[in-house]
Amino acid sequence: MIRITYFITLFIFTISCKTSTYWTDINIENQRLDIYQTEEEQIKDIIEPYKIAIDKEMNEVIGTLEMELSKQRPESTLGNWLSDMLQDELETTHNLDIDFSLQNHGGVRVNSVAAGAITVGKIYEIMPFDNSIVVMSADGELVKVLFDHIAADGGWPVSRNIEFQIQNDKATSIMINDEPLDLNKEYTFALSDYVANGGSGCSFLKELERENLGLYLRDVFLNHIRRETDEGKSQNSHLDQRIKLTDHE
Amino acid sequence: MNRRIFCKSTLFASTVATFNTIPLSAYAYKDDFVKLTILHTNDVHSRIEPFPMDGSRNAGQGGAAKRAAMIKSIRSKEKNVLLFDSGDIFQGTPYFNVFGGELEMKLMSEMKYDAATMGNHDFDAGIEGFMKQVKHANFPFIVSNYDVSENELSTVLSKIKTWEIDGVKIGVYGLGIALDGLVPKSLYGSTIYQDPIERATKYESHLIHEEKCDYVICLSHLGYKYNSDSVSDIDLAKSTKYTNLILGGHTHTFMREPDVQNNQNGNPVYINQAGWAGILLGRVDLMFEKGRKKRKNIWSRNLKIE
Numbered sequence: 001m002i003r004i005t006y007f008i009t010l011f012i013f014t015i016s017c018k019t020s021t022y023w024t025d026i027n028i029e030n031q032r033l034d035i036y037q038t039e040e041e042q043i044k045d046i047i048e049p050y051k052i053a054i055d056k057e058m059n060e061v062i063g064t065l066e067m068e069l070s071k072q073r074p075e076s077t078l079g080n081w082l083s084d085m086l087q088d089e090l091e092t093t094h095n096l097d098i099d100f101s102l103q104n105h106g107g108v109r110v111n112s113v114a115a116g117a118i119t120v121g122k123i124y125e126i127m128p129f130d131n132s133i134v135v136m137s138a139d140g141e142l143v144k145v146l147f148d149h150i151a152a153d154g155g156w157p158v159s160r161n162i163e164f165q166i167q168n169d170k171a172t173s174i175m176i177n178d179e180p181l182d183l184n185k186e187y188t189f190a191l192s193d194y195v196a197n198g199g200s201g202c203s204f205l206k207e208l209e210r211e212n213l214g215l216y217l218r219d220v221f222l223n224h225i226r227r228e229t230d231e232g233k234s235q236n237s238h239l240d241q242r243i244k245l246t247d248h249e
Numbered sequence: 250m251n252r253r254i255f256c257k258s259t260l261f262a263s264t265v266a267t268f269n270t271i272p273l274s275a276y277a278y279k280d281d282f283v284k285l286t287i288l289h290t291n292d293v294h295s296r297i298e299p300f301p302m303d304g305s306r307n308a309g310q311g312g313a314a315k316r317a318a319m320i321k322s323i324r325s326k327e328k329n330v331l332l333f334d335s336g337d338i339f340q341g342t343p344y345f346n347v348f349g350g351e352l353e354m355k356l357m358s359e360m361k362y363d364a365a366t367m368g369n370h371d372f373d374a375g376i377e378g379f380m381k382q383v384k385h386a387n388f389p390f391i392v393s394n395y396d397v398s399e400n401e402l403s404t405v406l407s408k409i410k411t412w413e414i415d416g417v418k419i420g421v422y423g424l425g426i427a428l429d430g431l432v433p434k435s436l437y438g439s440t441i442y443q444d445p446i447e448r449a450t451k452y453e454s455h456l457i458h459e460e461k462c463d464y465v466i467c468l469s470h471l472g473y474k475y476n477s478d479s480v481s482d483i484d485l486a487k488s489t490k491y492t493n494l495i496l497g498g499h500t501h502t503f504m505r506e507p508d509v510q511n512n513q514n515g516n517p518v519y520i521n522q523a524g525w526a527g528i529l530l531g532r533v534d535l536m537f538e539k540g541r542k543k544r545k546n547i548w549s550r551n552l553k554i555e
Contacts, residue, residue: 033530
């Protein structure tokens, strides 16, 4: 009986249906454009003048790096350099009263930066995306959650006024501006909009109120290096055990 | 290198399984069948040149000139080709920072893209910045769930588009992601994000019932899937009735094979996404059957339900 009902319904549907074309088969595949794929000359010709201009702008030397920097966990010379530039620039140039600043490990896109001339392009390589800086406030309890997350991830670039140890994937002995973390205190900190919006596993930050400074992280670095070069300073970094790995029990 | 993943639709598979009378060589009757090849990219992120040869993971991969050559080669072999992009054309290399997306638009026009949707990063130069670059695009932008009636985007965004190819009518709508929190308000201005599923059901129904489309495609920048309650392509597939194919983006998902979800009518919806940065070119080959043989497929579909 059910079969018959189906048949009748279908029959009506079929004759009342105006379109008479329908898909019967589908095949989906994603093809890789690898290094051996040939290139279309016409497209290369369109790109050429833009490439020349880009190369010129990116090759501009804005400063000097005294040492090779590398990206590592739990802390690194590259991470500390970027973090302290951010903190300095927000405090001095932008007169912001912030307790600390941080960036996600994955947001730093190169593994090392060679000593010598710093070009605009090098900074773009380190930070290709236009992540802007966000300032938010949270109590010590949420800061603990954030630092635990950073600890579980092996350590992120944080500003010099933070100090903690990673013990069993948790942040312990946390010091902020030389004082132990106070779970009830309100802290103000700067980070990228990407992380503030829940990126790099920080969904617990998503609902917090924030102020987007409308300022790109990369521009802060470019400005900082240019300013210090004008002041006759070259760039440097060091490790200071701001994040320390302690032995697992 | 190009590992082919042949994915039969359940529709076709069940037909074959149930009715052995349908010849497997059915495609030999050429007049009855139309083949359509859909090529697609997403999240190209201003990757004009291949990744630099610096030993990094993607070194040498991607690049507009390679993509153009691959597309040209496919066009030379296939009669019916549509080329789409699912958003985030902008942002990621100095080409965008310096030229604001001009070259991206010019190259996509040269490659003869048929349509694109907008990603969150396509707002990175603001509405004004997008308007400036869209002049270099000779293809339409389709976004069905942004209310842009209060700003300039209303003059350049379409809610839907249709293509008629060899008697087969293709309908396309587009979905953008929630902008709040992802894009500074100063950049998206008076653009209002609307419920993507509500808009999708409205426009897919319009494409089927009013436009009489044979096949409905969604260009989506919602993202493939989430652990949170953000609306994903999977949610979309499960919530719609007439959408056949979702060409996704935003989550930069390298799909080894398409995801297939059942829609509200119990029919399969295919979801594909081609990674990001133009490392992959997504390819969907569709076979359409013309004429009055519809009943057998409807029949097979209902046999499945039973």
